[in-house]
Each structure stands twice: as C-alpha cells, then as structure tokens.
Amino acid sequence: MVRIAPSLLAADFLNLASEVDSVEKAGADILHIDVMDGLFVPNIAMGSNVVSALREHTSSELDVHLMIENPERYVADFCKAGADMLSVHVEATTHLHRTIQLIKSHQVKAGVVLNPATPASMLNYVIDDVDFVLVMTVNPGFGGQSFILKMLDKIKAVRRLIEASGREIDIEVDGGINAKTLPLCREAGATLFVAGSAIFNEQDRELAINRLKGI
Numbered sequence: 223m224v225r226i227a228p229s230l231l232a233a234d235f236l237n238l239a240s241e242v243d244s245v246e247k248a249g250a251d252i253l254h255i256d257v258m259d260g261l262f263v264p265n266i267a268m269g270s271n272v273v274s275a276l277r278e279h280t281s282s283e284l285d286v287h288l289m290i291e292n293p294e295r296y297v298a299d300f301c302k303a304g305a306d307m308l309s310v311h312v313e314a315t316t317h318l319h320r321t322i323q324l325i326k327s328h329q330v331k332a333g334v335v336l337n338p339a340t341p342a343s344m345l346n347y348v349i350d351d352v353d354f355v356l357v358m359t360v361n362p363g364f365g366g367q368s369f370i371l372k373m374l375d376k377i378k379a380v381r382r383l384i385e386a387s388g389r390e391i392d393i394e395v396d397g398g399i400n401a402k403t404l405p406l407c408r409e410a411g412a413t414l415f416v417a418g419s420a421i422f423n424e425q426d427r428e429l430a431i432n433r434l435k436g437i
C-alpha cells in the first residue's frame with residue numbers, strides 16, 4: 223500500500239488552509255509538518271502553534287517531524303497541539319529510549335528518524351518500542367533536494383530489522399520523493415512516503431498524488 227504524506231514545508235504559507243484543503247481533496251493520506259530549530263538543521267520552520275492551527279482546521283492525521291536538538295523538551299507541546307505521529311532524530315537526543323516512552327505516554331505514535339549517515343543498527347535496541355521508522359533520503363533542513371540512492375540499502379536493512387522483531391510498522395521515507403524514486407523505496411520496503419516539492423510545485427495536486435501512487 224502506498225500512503226502519501228505531503229510535506230507542508232513546500233506549501234504556500236500565506237494560504238496554508240487552502241493548500242491543506244487542496245491536497246486532502248487530491249488524496250493525501252497524512253499531513254507532514256517539518257519543525258526546524260536552526261541548530262540541529264541550518265533552517266528554522268514551524269512551531270507547535272502551527273500544529274494547533276492545523277488541528278483546528280483538519281481531522282487528517284498530523285505527522286510531526288522534529289528536526290530539533292533535545293526534542294524531549296518540546297514533546298508535550300507538540301502532543302498537546304494535536305500531533306498524531308511525532309518523530310525525533312536518533313542524533314538529537316541522548317536518551318532515545320526515554321524520549322520514545324515520553325511520546326507514547328501522550329498516546330501519540332512515536333517515530334525515530336535516521337539521518338543519511340546514521341546506520342540502521344542505531345535502531346537495534348529500540349525497534350520493539352517505536353511505532354514507525356523514518357529514513358531520511360536527503361540531509362534534513364530543506365525541501366527540493368535530490369534523493370540519495372544509497373538510502374535504498376538502509377531501507378532494506380530497516381525492513382529486515384522490523385521483520386526480525388516480528389511486528390509490522392511503517393517505514394516512512396522523506397526527501398527527494400517523486401514518481402521515479404518512490405517505486406524504488408517501495409521495492410526496498412518503505413510504506414509511507416513524504417513528498418513536498420513533487421506535490422506543491424504542481425498546479426494539479428490530484429495528478430501529482432495519483433502519479434506518486436502510480437494511478
């Protein structure tokens with residue numbers, strides 16, 4: 223199954239509500255929200271107030287990707303704001319296991335994100351605890367970058383780890399996802415696909431999402 227999560231980072235912020243409406247109408251399954259602190263990544267974007275505003279506007283599942291240092295400081299804020307899925311980078315928190323439990327204590331799905339240079343083995347001792355894994359297929363911080371092909375090997379390694387754990391959880395991929403790279407990720411074992419520029423740079427959002435879904 224191919225589920226698409228448009229990344230709102232590529233949307234027109236002045237018209238965020240109508241941008242959300244347009245992708246929902248076009249078949250988006252989940253909305254992806256990128257949070258950046260200017261430290262973990264060299265860019266600043268979207269706080270919990272944006273998540274609250276979106277929560278009031280839509281009943282779609284909100285997938286919040288925290289690209290911030292020591293994300294445990296803001297887990298409660300984003301959960302209370304209305305996140306349904308909340309992911310933290312392995313590289314950003316010292317006590318990853320504790321941070322995962324903290325997210326789950328708010329009845330929110332907990333995800334762990336791996337930067338391109340981070341090995342799949344970083345998940346070894348938390349794989350039974352996470353609700354999904356997010357494999358970055360670009361270096362985080364910006365939309366519109368090119369897919370890093372080597373990440374296909376990592377998606378396969380994460381898939382093997384999940385299979386060995388005996389659970390079925392999503393592998394989400396994020397960065398440079400388009401109609402060419404999505405099938406490669408799918409074949410490698412990804413099930414949830416974030417796409418920013420491949421959707422919001424197109425006038426016809428339905429065509430863009432259908433193209434990604436292979437319809």
Ligand SMILES: O=C(CO)[C@@H](O)[C@H](O)COP(=O)(O)O
Nearest residue numbers: 362363365366397398418419
């Ligand atoms: O987390 C990030 C970037 O750090 C992503 O969610 C991007 O926003 C994806 O944009 P495209 O690569 O699809 O344009």
Ligand SMILES: [Fe+2]
Nearest residue numbers: 256287396416
């Ligand atoms: Fe993201």
